[in-house]
Amino acid sequence: MTFVTKLTFQSGNRYELEDQLSDLQEMIERKGAECKGPHAAPTEHHTVPQYRNLAPGDEFSSWDYTVYSRKLEIHGNDHIAREVGHMDFPESLHVEIEVEQKKPLGHRNK
Numbered sequence: 001m002t003f004v005t006k007l008t009f010q011s012g013n014r015y016e017l018e019d020q021l022s023d024l025q026e027m028i029e030r031k032g033a034e035c036k037g038p039h040a041a042p043t044e045h046h047t048v049p050q051y052r053n054l055a056p057g058d059e060f061s062s063w064d065y066t067v068y069s070r071k072l073e074i075h076g077n078d079h080i081a082r083e084v085g086h087m088d089f090p091e092s093l094h095v096e097i098e099v100e101q102k103k104p105l106g107h108r109n110k
Contacts, residue, residue: 005074005081008096009038014068016092021070024084033077041069 011017021038028035044067050060074081085097 002076002102003078003081004076004100004102005084006098006100007072007074007084008098009070009072010067010094010096011092012065012067013092014066016090017068017070020089020093021072024087025072028074028080028084031077031080033080034075035072036075037072038070039072041071043068 009017009021025035025038046065046067048063048065050063052058052060074084081099089095
């Protein structure tokens with residue numbers, strides 16, 4: 001059975017995100033694993049109100065920020081996927097890891 005490791009990266013700093021993913025993809029391919037992506041997700045824009053105190057109506061200007069997301073998949077090579085899962089990424093990068101088990105066609109559950 002084959003494993004697919006799906007990585008989701010999010011950051012408010014697009015340039016750092018792109019730089020980290022470029023280095024990661026180069027390392028994965030250099031070690032011989034099949035890598036799909038990075039695939040860009042739509043950019044998310046958020047607005048958060050900021051209050052001076054708990055009384056209604058007394059506000060600072062809203063805080064606006066943008067979140068950039070990319071997805072990357074590693075197919076098959078469990079050792080490299082495990083290595084990536086144990087890497088230290090910058091604090092400005094949010095990383096989610098999902099592992100999916102793919103069964104070959106015609107495989108029966110018993």
